Amino acid sequence: MVPPVVGTPIDPSCRVPDDFVVAYGADVSGLQFVPFLPTYIPPELCQTVGIDPTIPGAPDICMDVVRDDVADSGISARGVNPEGVAQLRQVVEDAAQRDIDLKIVVINGNPPINTPLRDIATEIGKANPGATVLALSPSFAGTYSPEFDRMTLEAGEDLAKTGDPVQSSKNFVGELTNTHFPWTPFTIVLVLAVAIAVVATRALRKWGKRNAVSSAASTSDD
DSSP: OOOOOOOOOOOTTEEOOTTOOOOTTOOOOSOOOOSSOOEEOOHHHHHHHTOOTTSTTHHHHHHHHHHHHHHHHSEEOTTSOHHHHHHHHHHHHHHHHTTOOEEEEEOSSOOSSSHHHHHHHHHHHHHSTTOEEEEEOSSOEEEEOSSSOHHHHHHHHHHTOSSOHHHHHHHHHHHHHSOOOOHHHHHHHHHHHHHHHHHHHHHHHHHHHHHHHHHHHHHHHO
16 A cells, blocks of 8 residues: 655645646646746735735735725835835825836735745736836835836845835835946847857958968969
C-alpha cells in the first residue's frame, strides 16, 4: 500500500482567473509552464479593513472593501488616523493637479515579501483604468501604472519605504514628477548606432578586399 503524500495545504487566497480551465484528457503530468503568477492578497489587508482573513472568500471580500474605499475617496487607509487620512487625500489631490490619477492603499502590517503589495496595486489599477496605484505597508511598497514605466515606479517604491504613509506618498509623487533622462530612447539609438557601425565596418572590409583582389589581378595582367 502506497502511503499518502502529505503536502502543504493550498492557501485559498492564491487565486487563478475564473476563466482558467484545463481541457478534459489534457496531459498535465510533469512540470507545466504557467504564463502568469496568481494574485495573492495577504491576510494583513483583511486585518486592516476589519475582516477575518480565515473566512471563505476573504481575499475577494477584503478587496471589494478596498475598491469601494478607493472609489469613494481615492485612498483606502483604515488603519491611519484621521489627520493622516486627510493628508493622504491631499496628496491625491496634489497629484491630480499634475495630471496623475493617483490611488493609495495602506495596510497596517507587513506581508512576508513585497510582492503582494504589487498584486493589491494591480487589482486596484484594473478597477480604475488609467490610474497609478501605490500600495504601502510599514516596510514595503508596491505599484501599478499604465502611464509610468517600471523603472520609474521602482525608483518611486524605493523612496516610499519610510514607514510614514503620508511622507512615502509624497516621495512617490515627487519621483514620478521629476525630470528623468530618457534612457529608453537613448538605449534604442545607441543600439541602432552600434548595429549601423558594425554593418558599415563589414561593408568597408569587403570593399577593401575586392579592391585588393582587383589590383592584384591588374598587376599580374601587366
